[in-house]
Amino acid sequence: MTELFPLATTADVREARPEVAILPVGSFEQHGAHLPLATDTVIAATIANAVAAAYPVLHLPPIPISCSHEHAAWPGTASISARTLHSVVTDVAASLAASGVPRLVLVNGHGGNYVLSNVVQEAAGAMALFPGVADWQAAHTAAGLRTSLDDDMHAGELETSILLHAHPHLVRPGYETADHVTDREHLLTLGLQAYTESGVVGRPSLATAAKGHVLLDTLVQRFAGTLAALG
Numbered sequence: 577m578t579e580l581f582p583l584a585t586t587a588d589v590r591e592a593r594p595e596v597a598i599l600p601v602g603s604f605e606q607h608g609a610h611l612p613l614a615t616d617t618v619i620a621a622t623i624a625n626a627v628a629a630a631y632p633v634l635h636l637p638p639i640p641i642s643c644s645h646e647h648a649a650w651p652g653t654a655s656i657s658a659r660t661l662h663s664v665v666t667d668v669a670a671s672l673a674a675s676g677v678p679r680l681v682l683v684n685g686h687g688g689n690y691v692l693s694n695v696v697q698e699a700a701g702a703m704a705l706f707p708g709v710a711d712w713q714a715a716h717t718a719a720g721l722r723t724s725l726d727d728d729m730h731a732g733e734l735e736t737s738i739l740l741h742a743h744p745h746l747v748r749p750g751y752e753t754a755d756h757v758t759d760r761e762h763l764l765t766l767g768l769q770a771y772t773e774s775g776v777v778g779r780p781s782l783a784t785a786a787k788g789h790v791l792l793d794t795l796v797q798r799f800a801g802t803l804a805a806l807g
Contacts, residue, residue: 580621580622580625580638580790581637581638582628582636582637584634589803590723592632592634593676594677595677596631596633596806597633597634597636597672597677597679597681598624598627598633598635598636598680599624599636599638599665599681599683600615600617600620600621600623600624600636600637600638600639600683600695601620601661601665601682601683601684601685601686601689602616602619602620602621602639602640602641602686603616603617603640603641603655603688603689604617604640604641604644604653604684604776605631605644605650605653606650606651606652607731607772607775608730608749608751609754609775610736610750610754611735611736611747611748611751612694612746612775615644615685615731616685617638617640618685618743618746620638620684620685621638621685621739622687622738622743623683623706623707623795623796624636626792626796626797627795630799631777631799631800634672634677636668639661641654642655642661642688642689643654643655643656643657643658643661646693646763646764646767647688647767647775648767649767649768650769650775658690658691661691661692662695663681666695673702675749678702679703679806679807680699680702680703680704681704681734681802681803682696682703682706683706684707687729693705698769701806701807702806704802704805706798706802709725712725712795714794714798715790715791715795715798716734717793718791719737719787719791720787721733721734721737721777721782721787721792722782723757727757727777727778728781730778731776731780732776732777732778732779732780732790733782734783734791735778735780737791738785738788738792739765739788740745741786741788741792742792751780751781752780752781753781754774754780754781755776755778755779755780756772756774756777756778757778757779758771760777
């Protein structure tokens with residue numbers, strides 16, 4: 577899966593002279609029995625790769641572990657603190673600025689990385705967070721997903737569709753019967769284990785590669801707005 581990692585040389589970057597870098601931020605957490613622990617990282621890196629193919633940006637390798645504490649009940653899940661993630665991202669931004677790339681877009685693949693919003697807020701115009709809620713909603717509508725963004729929280733129609741399109745070999749059998757939709761009123765307090773035994777919250781049975789294709793294409797198109805906002 578080397579296509580998920582940037583392979584440019586320093587000579588390539590010197591010639592391109594990008595002013596914006598994109599940093600995929602994923603996670604390493606349970607995604608039910610049908611998707612890998614690295615799902616969020618794979619999705620963030622896939623989006624970043626597609627964006628880098630369409631826009632003049634510096635493509636960075638992904639951060640593969642982030643804030644997945646609500647998934648700690650499942651074997652294999654690994655997390656770092658919000659403080660650590662904040663420090664890593666700001667350190668990366670500072671090093672990029674020192675090397676001549678003043679702006680950074682965080683391509684976030686994990687909804688639990690709330691701290692990234694604050695990192696971008698504190699950067700005062702030098703950073704952006706992508707995809708935002710409006711971007712996901714536009715992609716959701718374009719692809720004709722039948723599960724709402726709220727109901728389709730984890731390992732559901734959206735995530736399974738993207739992997740069926742971009743990396744079908746990563747989707748294991750069983751997603752067709754793994755649907756589980758539930759409220760999550762006290763998620764941050766109780767963790768996800770209080771609401772699902774399988775770890776799934778959504779309807780992966782509705783996922784298709786065709787939906788994943790439209791989701792990804794729509795997000796790439798939407799990135800133009802993020803780039804314009806950075807100036």
